[in-house]
Structure formats: C-alpha cells, structure tokens
Amino acid sequence: MKNIHLLLTLIVCITACDKTRLNYDDVAPTIPLTRSEEKFAANSNDFSSELLQMYYDKREEAYDFVFSPISLQMFFGMLNAGAFEAQSEQINRMLGFEGAGAEEINSFCKKVLESSPKLDPKVTVDVANQWWLDSAVGFNLFPAFAQMLKDNYQVVPETRDFTTDPMYDITRLWISDKTRGMINIGVPPPYSRSILANVTYFKADWKEPFSRTASSKGTFYREDGSKVEVTYMFNIFKNVELYADDIFQALYLPFGDGSFQMEFYLPQPGKSIKDAISELQSGDFPKKGELGVSPVTLPSFDLLYPNYSIVDDIYKHFQVSLFGEYPLCGEDNDGDGLMIQNIAHIARIKVFEEGAEAAAVTYNNYLTLSPDPREFSAKRPFVFIIREVGSGLVFFSGVYAGGK
Numbered sequence: 419m420k421n422i423h424l425l426l427t428l429i430v431c432i433t434a435c436d437k438t439r440l441n442y443d444d445v446a447p448t449i450p451l452t453r454s455e456e457k458f459a460a461n462s463n464d465f466s467s468e469l470l471q472m473y474y475d476k477r478e479e480a481y482d483f484v485f486s487p488i489s490l491q492m493f494f495g496m497l498n499a500g501a502f503e504a505q506s507e508q509i510n511r512m513l514g515f516e517g518a519g520a521e522e523i524n525s526f527c528k529k530v531l532e533s534s535p536k537l538d539p540k541v542t543v544d545v546a547n548q549w550w551l552d553s554a555v556g557f558n559l560f561p562a563f564a565q566m567l568k569d570n571y572q573v574v575p576e577t578r579d580f581t582t583d584p585m586y587d588i589t590r591l592w593i594s595d596k597t598r599g600m601i602n603i604g605v606p607p608p609y610s611r612s613i614l615a616n617v618t619y620f621k622a623d624w625k626e627p628f629s630r631t632a633s634s635k636g637t638f639y640r641e642d643g644s645k646v647e648v649t650y651m652f653n654i655f656k657n658v659e660l661y662a663d664d665i666f667q668a669l670y671l672p673f674g675d676g677s678f679q680m681e682f683y684l685p686q687p688g689k690s691i692k693d694a695i696s697e698l699q700s701g702d703f704p705k706k707g708e709l710g711v712s713p714v715t716l717p718s719f720d721l722l723y724p725n726y727s728i729v730d731d732i733y734k735h736f737q738v739s740l741f742g743e744y745p746l747c748g749e750d751n752d753g754d755g756l757m758i759q760n761i762a763h764i765a766r767i768k769v770f771e772e773g774a775e776a777a778a779v780t781y782n783n784y785l786t787l788s789p790d791p792r793e794f795s796a797k798r799p800f801v802f803i804i805r806e807v808g809s810g811l812v813f814f815s816g817v818y819a820g821g822k
Contacts, residue, residue: 446675446807447538448537448809449530451809455529458522461514462487463810467698469485470698470816471699472736474691476731480641482721484722484767484778484814485723485763485765489618489778489779490763492547492616492618493615494509494512495513495571496573497509497740498513498515499570500744505742508738509738509740510523511736512732524571525570527570531547537678538674538677540623540673541620541677542619542620543813544617544618547614548616549576550615551576552577559575585607587604590602590603590604590605593617596617597617597619600775600777601766601778601779603724614782615779615781616780617777618779619776620678620776621774621775622674624673625673625675626653626671627771628771633650633718635647635649635650636715638717638821640820641690650716650717650797653713653714655714657709658670658710661707662707663697665693666683666684666686666694666800668703669684670707672807678807678813679807682794682801683703683803684794685799698801703803704805713794714794714795715794716796717796717818721818722764724764726764729760741759742758759783761782763778763779767816776814778814799818800818801817803815803816
C-alpha cells in the first residue's frame with residue numbers, strides 16, 4: 419500500500435477574526451494591531467491557506483509535511499525591505515501586503531517579533547533572525563538597511579569569511595540553539611555573498627493536559643485505505659469547543675492561559691483532506707463552535723519535514739519569481755547584492771500528552787538537496803493549526819495523515 423504521510427504546515431499567518439470569538443475568556447492578551455495591521459492579518463490568512471494548498475499540490479494526496487507561515491513572512495519581510503521595486507511588488511502580493519510600504523511591513527513584523535513572546539507566561543515563543551556576510555568578497559550592507567534590520571528584526575549582521583570559516587557548523591549551532599535542539603541542521607555555504615535566516619519556535623502545555631496513563635495503541639486509517647498503528651491520547655474534556663459542518667469537525671484546544679490554541683480539522687466521513695483544505699480557503703477560521711463535555715481521541719506524533727527547495731514551488735503556485743539579485747550592499751561593492759538561487763524551509767512539530775512543541779527555519783542557499791456528535795475521535799487524517807487566538811496569527815498548521 420502507498421504510504422500516506424502527515425501534512426504539517428508550520429503556518430504562520432494572521433487572520434482578521436472577531437477577537438471576542440477567538441478568546442475563550444475574553445481576557446487573554448493579544449498582539450496589539452493597528453487598523454492597517456489588522457488588514458495585513460486578514461490578508462496573510464489567505465497566504466497561510468495558499469501554502470497549505472501549495473504543499474498539498476506537490477503530491478495531490480495527504481502526506482507528511484510541516485511549515486511555518488510566520489518564519490516565511492519574517493524571511494521575506496527582511497528580503498522585501500531591500501528588494502528592487504518589481505521584486506518587492508511580487509513579494510508583497512504573495513504575502514498579502516499589496517499596496518503597503520516597506521516601513522509599514524517592517525513595523526508589523528517588529529510588533530509580531532516583540533509581542534508574541536510576551537503574551538502568555540506559560541507559552542514559549544521565539545522568533546529570531548540572523549544575517550551572515552561574507553568578508554572574503556568584502557560584502558557590506560547599506561548603513562541605513564543595516565540599521566533597519568536592527569530596529570525592526572533584531573538583527574546585527576555578522577561578518578564571516580565563507581572560504582575559511584566552518585559556516586555549516588556555525589549556522590547549525592545557531593539554528594539548534596534557537597530551536598532548542600528541535601532542528602539540528604546547518605546551511606551549506608551558498609554561492610552568494612550572505613546567508614539570511616529566520617527561526618520560529620513554539621512550546622506550550624495544554625490548558626488541560628491529557629493523562630499519559632490513558633494513552634494506548636490503536637489503528638489509524640489512512641486515506642488510501644491502508645492502516646498504521648499509532649499511540650492515541652485520550653481525555654474527556656469538561657468544557658471544550660467543537661465546530662462542525664458538512665465538510666469537517668473542528669476541535670479547539672487552548673494552551674497555557676488561552677492566548678494560543680491548537681485547532682484540529684477532521685474531515686467528515688466521505689470527505690478528504692483536499693476537501694478540508696478547500697473549506698479552510700473559502701472562509702475565516704476558526705468558526706464559532708459550541709462548548710461542552712466531549713471525549714477526545716488524538717494521536718501523539720513527531721514530524722520533521724525538510725523542504726530544501728521552496729522557490730520553484732512558490733513560482734508555480736503564486737507566480738512569484740524570487741530568483742535574482744537584491745541590492746542590499748554598500749556602495750563599495752560595485753553594485754553587487756544578495757543573489758537568491760534557492761530558499762530552504764525546514765519544520766518540525768511534536769504533539770504529546772502535556773502539550774506541543776514546534777520549530778521552523780527558513781534560509782537562502784544555492785545547494786539543492788533533495789460517532790457521537792460531541793465526540794472528537796481523530797482516527798483518520800486531519801488538518802491542524804497552532805494559532806495566537808487574539809489576532810488570529812497562525813504559527814503552525816498542517817495535516818496528520820498517519821505518520822511515516
């Protein structure tokens with residue numbers, strides 16, 4: 419039987435949902451957005467949904483993958499700030515920032531970067547950026563651009579000799595440290611003058627954890643009809659929110675004090691992951707559900723998805739070309755800038771009885787590698803999302819299809 423994997427999309431998107439609807443108790447802190455930034459949030463929800471579709475379209479079946487929209491938005495935000503006008507227009511259109519100036523976008527990214535780690539003391543969020551410059555070719559950034567990186571993205575560019583310094587190990591240690599060991603991979607030195615990277619990390623306990631003594635082995639039913647044995651977590655929640663329509667059931671489980679939640683979208687019998695993704699694209703989610711008692715069965719899992727070449731995928735799906743040179747250099751570089759040949763995006767998520775942990779890294783390089791209506795029983799493929807509930811910002815999203 420064909421092995422159908424888990425679609426994990428480390429989505430970091432922002433939705434303009436009703437804040438009182440998203441917050442469980444209406445007191446959880448949220449990212450403070452201006453009116454124009456709320457519009458960015460609404461548009462970037464479309465970006466997140468399109469990324470789900472883009473990943474699904476690679477195989478046109480439910481398979482294991484994960485990505486982070488926030489990581490991608492931070493990476494492209496920095497790139498966009500130093501792009502030519504035509505490049506910037508394409509990036510803005512893809513991200514949902516069309517018509518906005520670089521200053522507005524930088525301010526929005528700064529707010530997400532600074533505010534999200536402070537929302538919930540029981541939730542760990544770390545969004546970090548770094549830029550390495552190759553001293554062997556004398557590559558420097560325009561002073562104003564370097565200051566912008568520091569002010570908005572907390573980046574102080576680091577100069578290294580790419581011909582002698584062990585750049586793979588240097589970048590691997592930085593990525594491993596920022597992801598708390600979740601991702602232990604370095605950046606192969608690119609055939610360009612600098613390496614730009616973002617890391618996004620998330621860890622939190624459920625507001626109401628599952629009991630490990632209630633976990634047990636069971637059968638998971640893949641979309642192709644094959645079966646696999648997984649470990650199921652089980653809990654009877656006294657007050658959990660469920661939403662249902664003709665396409666899927668949705669379960670909303672809060673983390674910590676309620677500023678973040680994880681959402682699970684389980685297709686109804688006879689429906690597929692493709693149907694679920696289409697439904698998520700067609701409306702604002704999460705929809706308002708009903709609170710009540712519900713037995714919940716979910717698989718625990720640990721998924722890593724390395725996508726070492728995302729540029730072609732973006733071109734095919736968004737008709738946006740990221741190839742070419744970006745004029746980020748100082749005047750002593752003879753007009754040379756950062757050459758984008760490829761972008762890698764690697765993500766991982768772990769879901770377990772106590773909570774969830776997820777991480778993603780985005781960087782440029784040249785080298786390409788290759789039942790009861792109140793019961794929620796996820797024993798077949800489903801979509802999931804980790805969201806900051808006040809603004810609707812999606813940090814991670816994906817589909818579980820049975821694991822490897």
